[in-house]
Amino acid sequence: MPALQQMTNYHTHSTYCDGKASPREMVDFAVAHGFTALGFSGHSPLPFENTYSITDYDGYCREVRALQKEYQDRIAISLGLEFDYVPGMLEDFSPLIEQGHLDYTIGSVHLIPVPGTTPRDGNDLWMIDGPHYERYDEGLNRLFGGDIRAGVRAYFHQQNAMLERNRPTILGHPDKIAMHNRSRYFKEDEPWYEELALETLALAHELDIIVEVNTRGIYKGRHPDYYPSRRLIKAMQQWRIPVIVSTDAHAPEDLLRTEGAYEYLAAIHYPEVLYTIR
Ligand SMILES: [Zn+2]
Numbered sequence: 001m002p003a004l005q006q007m008t009n010y011h012t013h014s015t016y017c018d019g020k021a022s023p024r025e026m027v028d029f030a031v032a033h034g035f036t037a038l039g040f041s042g043h044s045p046l047p048f049e050n051t052y053s054i055t056d057y058d059g060y061c062r063e064v065r066a067l068q069k070e071y072q073d074r075i076a077i078s079l080g081l082e083f084d085y086v087p088g089m090l091e092d093f094s095p096l097i098e099q100g101h102l103d104y105t106i107g108s109v110h111l112i113p114v115p116g117t118t119p120r121d122g123n124d125l126w127m128i129d130g131p132h133y134e135r136y137d138e139g140l141n142r143l144f145g146g147d148i149r150a151g152v153r154a155y156f157h158q159q160n161a162m163l164e165r166n167r168p169t170i171l172g173h174p175d176k177i178a179m180h181n182r183s184r185y186f187k188e189d190e191p192w193y194e195e196l197a198l199e200t201l202a203l204a205h206e207l208d209i210i211v212e213v214n215t216r217g218i219y220k221g222r223h224p225d226y227y228p229s230r231r232l233i234k235a236m237q238q239w240r241i242p243v244i245v246s247t248d249a250h251a252p253e254d255l256l257r258t259e260g261a262y263e264y265l266a267a268i269h270y271p272e273v274l275y276t277i278r
């Protein structure tokens with residue numbers, strides 16, 4: 001059990017997107033394990049067929065709001081979305097924020113078009129997430145001609161554009177691009193890579209955006225580090241960027257998988273660790 005004052009999680013999925021459990025099952029598990037706050041952040045609806053984003057947005061908002069009310073004496077539930085920022089496809093978060101009267105937003109990049117092109121559907125997008133690295137390799141080769149630096153640059157620049165345009169409450173897994181790299185195309189200490197990553201984190205600092213410390217790669221056995229990596233977290237200390245630990249839970253038991261993140265942040269004396277969002 002982590003040594004912490006409060007158990008909270010603001011990066012939570014459910015069966016409304018690609019999670020394994022209903023919102024109520026997630027809440028019941030959280031309450032049973034002493035959580036004081038739980039934020040839902042389903043994958044934002046996207047305008048093309050895919051396996052992971054919300055299709056019934058109104059139903060999602062209605063159900064989380066109903067649970068918020070029903071459980072108000074036991075746990076602070078909030079309604080959010082994990083926005084998928086995609087240039088030419090989903091650039092402006094405000095219509096969905098207004099439609100759902102959202103309490104907060106996570107801004108994430110999973111899908112990358114070639115800069116300057118207008119994507120029509122998933123075929124025009126480099127999918128950098130998901131369980132299989134073969135798909136990452138395929139998209140990199142097909143859309144970026146295998147040029148990893150061009151692909152990585154597009155990823156970080158897309159995040160920068162997202163932060164500037166939408167100022168999400170939380171920046172989601174800012175270096176997830178490294179997951180399926182599996183140390184093959186680049187090493188994370190290469191200066192060109194580190195420069196791009198730090199540019200995004202400096203921008204988060206400038207815009208006063210919380211950065212999550214996402215533990216999912218570790219407990220899914222897909223990546224040996226948090227997103228952002230320990231190396232980047234150490235660099236973030238200079239700006240005192242507020243961080244919040246996220247399990248990116250897709251099933252109830254994921255909520256407990258903080259993977260030593262609180263202990264790590266305490267050990268390096270990280271100055272701004274949040275448990276709840278402002
Ligand atoms: Zn994500």
Ligand SMILES: [Zn+2]
Pocket residue numbers: 011013082248
């Ligand atoms: Zn997520």
